[in-house]
Amino acid sequence: MKKLILRNFQSPGDIVMLTAAVRDLHAAYPGEFATDVRTPCPAIWENNPHLTPLREQDRDVKVYDCHYPLIHQSNHAPYHFLHGFIDYLNRQLGLAIRPTRFCGDIHLAAREKAWISQIEELVHQPVPFWIVVCGGKRDFTIKWWSPERYQAVVDHFAGRIQFVQVGEAGHQHPPLRNTIDLRGKTDLRQLIRLVHHAQGVLCPVTLLMHLAAAVEVKRGMPKNRPCVVVAGGREPPHWEAYPHHQYLHRAGALKCCDDGGCWKSRVRPLGDHSQNDRPENLCIDVVGQLPRCMELVTAGDVIRAIDLYFEGGAISALSAQQREACNALVTGAAYAAV
Template sequence: MKKLILENYQSPGDTVMLTAAVRDLHLLYPGQYITDVRTHCPMLWENNPYITPLDDNDPEVQYIQMNYPLIHQSNTLPYHFIHGFIQYLNFELGTAIYPTAFKGDIHLTPEETSWMSQVHEITGNDDPFWIIVAGGKFDFTCKWWDVKRYQEVVDHFAGTIQFVQVGEALHNHPPLKNVIDLRGKTDLRQLLRLVYHSVGILTPVSLPMHLAAAVQLNPGLQRLRPCVVIAGGREPVHWEAYPNHQFIHTIGALPCCATGGCWRSRVLPLGDGDEKDNEDQLCLNPVGFLPKCMDIISAQEVIKKIELFLIAS
């Protein structure tokens, strides 16, 4: 059995995609590989049956710095993000791996799924709730949407949907009114359980978008977990969207994303020394602090997408 250590220190969303590649390697080449990983997000690998601790100094270990160069063809080829690491592993190993499921590979234990949710701890009941992500990382401001519009959405569904706001404490997540505020109060493992108990997710392109597909369904949810993604024109739809998504995009609608996602990072330079301040990383059509592709998405459009799921229920 070949020993592999796969390394990637990108964002948690990238790690979720790497879990799919590890799963598919083992399912399609059973008994041929022993795998371990080095990422920023060890909690996403807990309980994973395909991970075996390996010693970095073991001379039999093949160390692979994982990447997904397929992203550079995302505007011209019909591939999803889930193919990225898989294609790279095939190149490195000479394998013919392919996706065996259209989702990442996250494992919750029966004990974890039996625990009450953090929302239940606060409210004392199991009323259904939607997760809402109303912000994002400072280094990717092109993904942000107007927080006032998020509030409009929350207010519209007052008495119908209980929203639970989440977000990393060190990122930009302005507080919303009339929500259960769990910003900065969930580690990754707690977030997984929160997604498990949720009945829907509203988010920009982010980790919770990937978790909406990757986390197993609560038995009480009799369909794919609803997820409304406010995406704009940065990423190609087919690269990011899952079957359970209402993916609100503007690809083809504006000159800056007329032929595909722009993949730009920031609306304005932040002066932090990051390469994302370079001109080729800045938004071509800023409207204040928003990219135009996000600014033209109205609260009413998001509301209609959420209402589609409510009609179906």
């Protein structure tokens, strides 16, 4: 048995893609590899059946710093992000791994699935809810959509959807009214469990869209969790999008993304001495505070995308009792914040 330690120290969304590569390695070569990982996100690997504790100093262990150079072909080659680490391992190890599922590989323990959600703990009854991400990390501000437009979406679905706002402390996540505010209040494992209970997800291109696809849905929900992604034109759609998501892109509509994604980093420089502030990494078509590709995604576009899940029968709205309980919590929290 060959022993591998796979290392990657990128963002959690990248690590979700690595989980898929580990799953598919073992599916293609059962019993031939023992694998362990070194990443900044151990919570993503909890309960993973494909890992074996290994030591880097052992002579029969090979360590690989995993990358996905396939991204440099993404504008023109027909590959998804899921192929990235798989392609790397195939080249490094002389293998022929193929994707087996169109998602990452997140595992929940039976006891985790039996726990009630954080939202049920707060509302004191089970309620369907959507997770919303308004903002993100400052490295790629070009991915951010307008907080005012997110607010318009939240307001439109008042009484039908209870939105729960999440976001890592220290990142940029402007508060949205009439949401249950969990910004900075969940660690990564708690966020994964929150996604498990979520009826849907609304977000930019970020970790949450990958978790929406990778985390098992609760019993009684659609086989695939609804998700609406405000994507614009930074990435080529086929590299990021999942089949059951509403992926709102504008690639091909503007000259700056008429040959795939622009892959720019920021709307304007932040003055933090990051390479993302370099002129070649800045958006070349800005409207107000937004890149034009994101400005072309309206609140109405997002509302329509969410409505499709209702019209198609995949999900149902809050009941009167659930609406009352959520309103009481949100109103009480808003009053306490004054």
